[in-house]
Amino acid sequence: xxxxxxxxxxxxxxxxxxxxxxxxxxxxxxxxxxxxxxxxxxxxxxxxxxxxxxxxxxxxxxxxxxxxxxxxxxxxxxxxxxxxxxxxxxxxxxxxxxxxxxxxxxxxxxxxxxxxxxxxxxxxxxxxxxxxxxxxxxxxxxxxxxxxxxxxxxxxxxxxxxxxxxxxxxxxxxxxxxxxxxxxxxxxxxxxxxxxxxxxxxxxxxxxxxxxxxxxxxxxxxxxxxxxxxxxxxxxxxxxxxxxxxxxxxxxxxxxxxxxxxxxxxxxxxxxxxxxxxxxxxxxxxxxxxxxxxxxxxxxxxxxxxxxxxxxxxxxxxxxxxxxxxxxxxxxxxxxxxxxxxxxxxxxxxxxxxxxxxxxxxxxxxxxxxxxxxxxxxxxxxxxxxxxxxxxx
Numbered sequence: 421x422x423x424x425x426x427x428x429x430x431x432x433x434x435x436x437x438x439x440x441x442x443x444x445x446x447x448x449x450x451x452x453x454x455x456x457x458x459x460x461x462x463x464x465x466x467x468x469x470x471x472x473x474x475x476x477x478x479x480x481x482x483x484x485x486x487x488x489x490x491x492x493x494x495x496x497x498x499x500x501x502x503x504x505x506x507x508x509x510x511x512x513x514x515x516x517x518x519x520x521x522x523x524x525x526x527x528x529x530x531x532x533x534x535x536x537x538x539x540x541x542x543x544x545x546x547x548x549x550x551x552x553x554x555x556x557x558x559x560x561x562x563x564x565x566x567x568x569x570x571x572x573x574x575x576x577x578x579x580x581x582x583x584x585x586x587x588x589x590x591x592x593x594x595x596x597x598x599x600x601x602x603x604x605x606x607x608x609x610x611x612x613x614x615x616x617x618x619x620x621x622x623x624x625x626x627x628x629x630x631x632x633x634x635x636x637x638x639x640x641x642x643x644x645x646x647x648x649x650x651x652x653x654x655x656x657x658x659x660x661x662x663x664x665x666x667x668x669x670x671x672x673x674x675x676x677x678x679x680x681x682x683x684x685x686x687x688x689x690x691x692x693x694x695x696x697x698x699x700x701x702x703x704x705x706x707x708x709x710x711x712x713x714x715x716x717x718x719x720x721x722x723x724x725x726x727x728x729x730x731x732x733x734x735x736x737x738x739x740x741x742x743x744x745x746x747x748x749x750x751x752x753x754x755x756x757x758x759x760x761x762x763x764x765x766x767x768x769x770x771x772x773x774x775x776x777x778x779x780x781x782x783x784x785x786x787x788x789x790x791x792x793x794x795x796x797x798x799x800x801x802x803x804x805x806x807x808x809x810x811x812x813x
Contacts, residue, residue: 665731
């Protein structure tokens, strides 16, 4: 039975003075010197960030995005002492199934903006009505318009526990879950909980398989698997400074990100640059994403001032250990679908995945795309999500 805690409609209406203050800050930016290289090895290039900021200050329309969020249906509810913000987009299709979508960092509920309509109304997008879903899309604790934890302990495992409460509170007794990045860990944690608590989770879909191969697997890696290990090593050695900073000193970087919209935008832009797209597309942000999509994502950190609170999720994870549900010794037993993007630095082979996921019902090496899978390749990911959960009707 769902509990009786209230679910409150949430309407977003950012005061105009906050948007005016943002524009003033953007126009008053004190810019650094340009990089001394002709590539992105020192970080986002000055000309690219300046172009983004010019668009932000002159052409970006926040009210359009605000209306979009309100039209989808936003709500808040208190779980474990924290206000949780979420979208709840119900399908009009009879028999639609509930699907929980969890974003990562530097993502937000807007990460799913291009898949909401196809997932809730598949027939209108060339699909089968039997593949329709009711969508529940929460903001992670400390992200977006969810509450900011005031004490330690809000890690990814506790988040998964909160999500199971949320689904029960909405009256869903059998449901599915999907996620990438931090959302993949939360989703896998939910699958681990299902094995011991029967929370109603019927299957999951991931765009990241967050496990490291065993020593034996690494020693016996195929040529393709050796490339995967090399790519993961490159990521940790060259691209993971943001993760190490937020895992060790989130408050330090928080001061800069809270005070400077350009600092925040460049911090997030760097991730779109470094891990977006297939490997031959890394760095080509403007071709892979619309500037408005990137800016909208930044706005969901700027407006609620959540850059520091979101960064603390990495600190929490580093203290309790990065959750890694699904091991060779204790594989996940719920049905799992896995989409492997060619540009993802944490790629894993099917045979490795089969040892962590006892019921791997779907596995696809997607034709193109990178870390921001659902935002980059919505059509391809919608097809994979449908195929995964079609297998576990």
